[in-house]
Structures are given as structure tokens and as C-alpha cells.
Amino acid sequence: MSNKLSFPEFQDFLSNALSISSEELTPDASLLNDLAVDSLKLVELMLRFENQLGVSIPSQDAWEINTVGDAYNYYADHFEG
Numbered sequence: 001m002s003n004k005l006s007f008p009e010f011q012d013f014l015s016n017a018l019s020i021s022s023e024e025l026t027p028d029a030s031l032l033n034d035l036a037v038d039s040l041k042l043v044e045l046m047l048r049f050e051n052q053l054g055v056s057i058p059s060q061d062a063w064e065i066n067t068v069g070d071a072y073n074y075y076a077d078h079f080e081g
Contacts, residue, residue, distance in 0.1 A: 004079045027069030
């Protein structure tokens with residue numbers, strides 16, 4: 001991908017990656033508490049970030065991503081284009 005995703009596009013990416021309705025993927029939605037993203041799904045999501053979005057996430061950073069907004073901000077800050 002050559003262009004950074006907007007938040008709605010990022011919601012669509014997450015929706016597909018997690019099989020969760022994009023309407024549930026609000027910036028404040030907690031990955032663990034609101035969306036039931038367990039550690040296995042989180043690892044799968046991190047791999048999709050790397051493969052599809054061109055963003056590598058070190059494991060220590062992954063545990064700091066708690067909400068959809070955190071995930072988008074991390075992506076936006078580390079986008080490799």
C-alpha cells in the first residue's frame with residue numbers, strides 16, 4: 001500500500017481482520033474488554049499489520065495497544081508507505 005489509510009479505511013481493515021462490524025470499532029473501543037480480542041487474535045492482527053499495512057510492531061509495543069484508537073495512532077505514527 002502506498003497511501004496511509006484514513007481512520008474509516010483502518011476500521012474496514014480491522015473489521016476484516018477481526019471479523020467485527022466496523023461500527024463497533026470506535027476509537028475508544030477496548031480490544032480486550034469491548035471487542036474480545038484475545039492474545040492469539042492480537043498476534044494474528046500484528047502479523048496482518050506487517051503483511052498488509054507495511055507496519056512492523058515489536059511485541060513489547062503490541063501490549064501497549066489497548067484501544068482501536070491506539071492501534072490507529074500506532075499505525076499512523078509508524079506507517080512505512
